[in-house]
Amino acid sequence: MKKEWIALWAVIAIVVLTGGGVLIWWLARSPETSKGYGDIKQHAAFVPIRDVGEMFYWYYPTTETSYPRPLIVWLHGVTDVPPSLAANIGAFGPYDRHLNRRNDSWVEDYNLLFIDAPLGTGFSRLVNRGPHRPTSSQSNAEHLALTLKAFFEDHEELSEVPVYVIGQGHGGQLAAALAVRLQQDDTAHIAKNLKGIGLGNPVIDPRLTLTKMSFYLKQLAYINHGFTFTDFFPIWLEEALEAVQPGAGFDFYAQIGELVNEDGATDINLRNVIDKATRVSPETSTGLSGNQKQLRVLAQPDEELVAFMNEEVAAALGVSGNYDEGRQEVVDNFKNSYLNSAVPLVEEILQNTKLTVTIYNGNLDAISSTPGQLEWVNSLKWDGQEEFLNSRRNQVYVNDILEGSVRETDRLKFYWVNAAGQSVPVDSPVAMRRILQSIAGY
Missing domain, CATH: 3.40.50.1820 (Alpha/Beta hydrolase fold, catalytic domain)
Structure with a gap:
């Protein structure tokens, strides 16, 4: 027992001297x-x-x-x-x-x-x-x-x-x-x-890859032939970047799902085009068609899944914190x-x-x-x-x-x-x- 107390006080002394960082390091790296x-x-x-x-x-x-x-x-x-x-x-x-x-x-x-x-x-x-x-x-x-x-x-x-x-x-x-x-x-x-x-x-290379989005969607008949928003999207994106506005370019990119669906006749989940979203009625529409959770480029867990990770998984693992709470800040940092x-x-x-x-x-x-x-x-x-x-x-x-x-x-x-x-x-x-x-x- 005496040795255990000595070890504990040694750890406390280190924590005081280092502002707590070493203790956090020691706890975090527990092998099991x-x-x-x-x-x-x-x-x-x-x-x-x-x-x-x-x-x-x-x-x-x-x-x-x-x-x-x-x-x-x-x-x-x-x-x-x-x-x-x-x-x-x-x-x-x-x-x-x-x-x-x-x-x-x-x-x-x-x-x-x-x-x-x-x-x-x-x-x-x-x-x-x-x-x-x-x-x-x-x-x-x-x-x-x-x-x-x-x-x-x-x-x-x-x-x-x-x-x-x-x-x-x-x-x-x-x-x-x-x-x-x-x-x-x-x-x-x-x-x-x-x-x-x-x-x-x-x-x-998302900017280069997006130059083929219009061709891809037209070949699958999700949008009509002829010039559409998707033809101009890569050009507008490049203009934003050339104007030294990469953050604005990312914001534009992140809305691509909503914008493409406004442009076309079919609601499309751009992450999986065979998974069609449901068109909302004009009376209830906010100007954005379809299931916005599916259409946005930025995919985040919904409230139910966040609650599941916070209440069930975190408790099972013995960890704390609000799951994915820093996502928007991370997106802003990477824009x-x-x-x-x-x-x-x-x-x-x-x-x-x-x-x-x-x-x-x-x-x-x-x-x-x-x-x-x-x-x-x-x-x-x-x-x-x-x-x-x-x-x-x-x-x-x-x-x-x-x-x-x-x-x-x-x-x-x-x-x-x-x-x-x-x-x-x-x-x-x-x-x-x-x-x-x-x-x-x-």
Whole structure:
């Protein structure tokens, strides 16, 4: 008992001298949590980012114990529901929101690490609004690197497993920035184990990708032929950016769902065009047609899901805070950088590292349409580009069903995914499994 009191007073003394930061660090990096969402082994924790806030991660070791399996690090980003909710509970984590155990969870084959990034999204907390707050994919990559460093220090059993970082939507830009950051300065000490990245319907060059939105929607007969708003949208966006108004350009971009639906004859969910919204009557309309929760580019959890994360998940994990409460502030912080091209990051990875890059795109996503994605993919500058462009495009069958097609070389792969919108894991889990096997080799 005397030794325990001495240790306690030592900790208190350190806290007094450091203003509490060390104690927060020690508590956040406790190797195990006593609570969990469901009975499966898991570890949820906060990693303090000095002078900024706390990054939240949620880790599940694979249930496959016969031999080591890769670690999948999953990211979303600024304009999507955080991975702790959307990817984990909503898609391929071990439990759904009703605590039913999934029989097709990825945890059966992979170690899974979900990180709510940037700070201020999901359970991650943005505390200091000063100059160190994340405002770009590059500054966010610094925070992710520190998070991974703390994670691997707590999970030394993973020190030799292959690591793959996969980002969906804007998370694809975060994944590319993180991969470059780790190669340049491996704060997390995982560069030797990082084998590749996956980019799912990624926001890599949104300005270039949007130049094909009009063509895409016209070919599907969602809007009429002839000049429409969607033809001029990329031009107006460029004019805003050339006038050094990137924030205004982002605001314009964020309203694209409402604006396109005002322009056309059909209400469209631009994240998945087969999922039509319901037109409201003229008497009750506010001037914006359709289900606005589906039509906005910025996807946030609704009040019911926020309450679920605050009341059930937070209590199960033993964490506090108001879920996703900092989202609008994060969006404001990223407005000036969101529309910047991340193509140089992808080219840096392909040209100057040995990492693989796997891009997959659901063909029902109008914002990041496949024709638009191919505008930048087919123009990448690296030594293997000619081989990639000359490679054969092969069909992908799973259980005799055509799930899409792929063009691939050893370093770069591009998957066309049939009957899927922005979230391929949700819309086409069978195709996603095949893509995962291609990325991670399992």
